[in-house]
Amino acid sequence: MSERTRRIPEATVARLPVYLRSLLGLAEDDKAATISSERLAELAGVNAAKVRKDLSYLGSYGTRGVGYDVEYLLFQMSRELGLTHDWPVVIVGVGNLGQALANYGGFTDRGFPIAALVDADPAKVGEMVHGIAVRHIDDLPAIADGAGIAIGIIATPAGAAQEVADRLVAAGITSILNFAPALVTVPAETSLRKVDLAVELQILSFYQQQRAGPRAGVTVARTS
Amino acid sequence: MSERTRRIPEATVARLPVYLRSLLGLAEDDKAATISSERLAELAGVNAAKVRKDLSYLGSYGTRGVGYDVEYLLFQMSRELGLTHDWPVVIVGVGNLGQALANYGGFTDRGFPIAALVDADPAKVGEMVHGIAVRHIDDLPAIADGAGIAIGIIATPAGAAQEVADRLVAAGITSILNFAPALVTVPAETSLRKVDLAVELQILSFYQQQRAGPRAGVTVARTS
DNA sequence: CTGTGCTTGTGAACGTGAACACGTGCGCCC
DNA sequence: GGGCGCACGTGTTCACGTTCACAAGCACAG
Structure with a gap:
């Protein structure tokens, strides 16, 4: 080498x-x-x-x-x-999953403190979650810039994922972790990883099904 | 073919x-x-x-x-x-992450209803989460058997993960999704998938670091 | 200072999955 | 009823990652 x-x-x-x-x-x-x-x-x-x-x-x-x-x-x-310093992250979407992630201590413990929470719903803005006030997604550029945030987490419903990704990129965020069950595309210079919890279960389901014996109780008219 | x-x-x-x-x-x-x-x-x-x-x-x-x-x-x-029918799942560990997953609708929507919640802490037993009463982990065999549960989710701290996995296997569960940041081993005939949220962020951190320019602001005494 | 044992570092073999290119067969049009 | 075009199915090629096996080299003992 x-x-x-x-x-x-x-x-x-x-x-x-x-x-x-x-x-x-x-x-x-x-x-x-x-x-x-x-x-x-x-x-x-x-x-x-x-x-x-x-x-x-x-x-x-x-x-x-x-x-x-x-x-x-x-x-x-x-x-x-790159773990010699912390990487503050912003979570987009304060629904069930977003709140869950915010309350989950695992991120902060390992060097990824939750620096901000944003949501598109004005009704949610101002709510306190995990000691952090939810802000509006329109403020994203200012928030990201002010706190020096480079990593964003998408925890919205599938429908909003692509738009959120676009906004994150526009706000200067260059690494995205997507939890929404949807395909999102980003510029080549942005890193993207995705975690789809249901997909994991479906993969397990496949092997479970496999073990249970092929076509147990299923009758399919196969022509060939 | x-x-x-x-x-x-x-x-x-x-x-x-x-x-x-x-x-x-x-x-x-x-x-x-x-x-x-x-x-x-x-x-x-x-x-x-x-x-x-x-x-x-x-x-x-x-x-x-x-x-x-x-x-x-x-x-x-x-x-x-194997998605022609629902697969009930049991979540082990009703801490932040466990509750989060229980409240997250994404599982139920896609054919994986939360059938049971268990925890090792007696203080948590009886609590209602997402409309389900938390039961003690000692009851796992009875619960799994009664509800026909084949899939288990580990949402405990890392230290408990292996023991929980062993108990799940002993209770007849043959597919496990592990969210705890720890290595767990299971018998060959059991399926295991793992999701470590912090690891995902660390991978993003690597590429972020990479882009920021190698060894920016880091002074290391390299001998060779 | 030399020999021995142990664990690293790495070239090479191997296997798996991705990409390609094209043959194959079906539907539709005339 | 024949020909044409389109999109599937798949053998082949290629790249990547894993595994193997062994030489290299360090520490330590005598």
Whole structure:
């Protein structure tokens, strides 16, 4: 791996947070200063070769015959992931899901404090959720700019998702996490990830169905 | 594709719900009886060849020169995904996230009604959430059995996740969706999917960081 | 200072999924 | 009833990610 090779595969990027989580969870009980790829693999639920290859993209931070220095690895991974500072986020849509996410402490704890809540419904503006006053979505540019927000979360109904995405982009937000069950498109220079909770369940349903025995109790007139 | 080829790739399975969603969203406005792979691809945000290949795994349900019959396709996809009937689910953990998920209508709407809520904390047992009384996790086997629940959702803190998973499996639940930020392992015959909201944000953070210019404002003593 | 053992780093093989291109077959028009 | 055009179905090619296997190299012991 030459000195400036910085093209980290997407699959690897998706695993780095898992390694990070594993290492953080480790610190408590067993304070070993060093960890082997094998052990880290076990903690993260992947295979050891993958761990080594993934970490090698960050640089040669391990010591042969010994393993990786836990503290140093944590530091390097945090730096690479951009987690050396907090990233304030704005949640758009203060319905059930939006409020849920706002109250869920998991974001703030891990470096993503909820800096603002916005909604399109004037009736909701001014409401306090999780100690934050809901503001109107028209103020988005000012809010994002003022608080230095780079990440937006879409928690609206499907119908509003695309328009909200457009407004987020217009407000200068360059990373979007979409919870609405709808396709949204953004400019190439904006990052977009989506989480559709119902889709996850439907995938489980498929395998469940599969196990229950193909075409149990279903009679279909197949021509061929 | 021979008659009984039923090995649907995982990547395809993950896209079927998206196609389904696209077709359902379509029904309203443009009631065309038929749809081309090209148009469906556009709606689902993928490419047309992929749509055709994915759908071909279900069987030859299209008509050359015409497209796919929307109604028939909906029926076949629903059948394949096991969505011809509802799948009641149990949510374990009635903290912020658990309550949030219970109140979020998105599950029930799409065929996954919340049939039960359980928690390990006796103080929470009896509470009403979303019109459902919280029960104790010790009752899980009886609850699952009584309501015919096959899918469980873990919405507990990370520390409890593995034990909850074990209990779900012991109660006869064979599909698990894990929201806790922890690795859980289950027997091979149990399906497991995980959603870690913070990990999604961390991935976004990586690309955000990347764009902001590598090592902006970070001074690291690199030896090599 | 040399040998030994252990774990990393990585080239190469492998497998899976994506993209392509075109043959195939159906409907429609004349 | 024949020909034409269109969109599906699919064999093939290609790219990506995973896995394997082993050489490289560090620490430590003697």
